[in-house]
Amino acid sequence: MSNKQHIKKFDFEPRIINPVKIKNAVFLSGNEQVREASAALKEYMPWIDIIVLADPITASEYKSDQASVLLFDDTALAFVDSQKIKSNNEDAVLVLLSSNELINKSSPSIAEKKYPYTSKADLIFAIDNNEFLPENIITSVVRCAEDKLNIEKYSKERRYIFLLVDDEPRWFSQFLPLLYKIIGQRADVMMTRTYEQALMFLFGVTSPSEIPEDHFSQGYGDDVVCLITDIFFPKNNNLESDAGRELVKLVNDLYPRIPIIIASKAKEAEDLRKIAYIMPKGDPGSLDTLSDYINDFTGMGDFVIRGKAGKEHYRIKHILELHEIILKAEKSTKKAEKLRQFLQMYGERDYFSTWLYMHGFRKLGDELRPRRDSGQRLVTVLKRYLKREILRMEFTPLIIDGREIFDLYDLIKLLKSTEPEKIQHLSDNDAFSNWLDRKGYPELAEEFRPVHGSGNKLRETLVNIVEKWITIYQAKP
Structure with a gap:
């Protein structure tokens, strides 16, 4: 570190998609399994204070200046004063954990007509004693509430939202835990349940x-x-409407860069296979390829260059490799000319900026969205911007407890000597992975992403991961 003390350094600005964290989780439920789910929440999100209330009056009087999620079962939500809770709490998200089969399989209008209390909830999830155990979905529920709060009020990041469209709460309970395992802290999720809600959001x-x-x-x-949608959900309260077909075509027309996943077994989905990935809803086998699809097409994983027919030509892990590809495109060969055509197509569709945003290069993403240059001019522009960013990377330290980290050896040393509470927020906000991604260690960054916890256990886990990858990187030619 000493040889970098007197050089110009650049500030590292981590990509934090949720600047406001849920600090309080308030439970009011007669369901013992719901109350016991608080233990799982505390283990995975140790910064959250758990509050278990005994009656609807106390819940209605709840007041906090911190971001809070209030979780109710069907009986509890029916008796609380949701308007009072909202007026007393600037950042409160009300969640219904419903065991009512009709609510969990119905559209909002049908559920509200039969059970008016459902209209009080900002989010609704299905729970039961088998597939949707509260302890298995609770962290996804709270994370979704946090996402909603930040999307609507606080996040300043770009290209970070997965939009889910489905009218049945049971689908969200089934799918969200799987989706969050894939996306980690790199993206938020917004749920909508009708055609009109989806249009309003988009x-x-x-x-x-x-x-x-x-x-x-x-x-x-x-x-x-990314758009993940069913085919059938309400449009103008028409439950038979294939609103998904219209939404898919509309998004593909106006936002062709957005990858679309159709979660449906309906035969009508097959007609859209050319413009969307079909994931048969409820089919475990379809989830095996979902992670690869999301990583390859949303900018989260490698930058994959494909031809118009979909054939993969190049797979790029970080901007050093992207810069090498750009240099190949400078040559006066037919292969280079074809590569320039690929790059022009990707520039016009704004793929560069999405991938750069996802990997923590916000300023560079802003400068490249979208590029309308072509041929050698596009190559020259890309090369200039990428070279500048690569030169900056070496002199962009991660700061832990006031100390600067420039490489993996600095990182391992400080992780071992720093108090765990001073590194926890960096892990919780994905700052470690963000910095490692920028430094050209995408594999190590990926392994850091699902790590949460606190205390010495968190520190030991991070140290072990870094030590493992230092050995792997040293063994590479």
């Missing part, structure tokens, strides 16, 4: 006829990195 309107020409100027569409 475009800020409730009808396609209202979408302005500069459609990216309102709504959150420009920040969506």
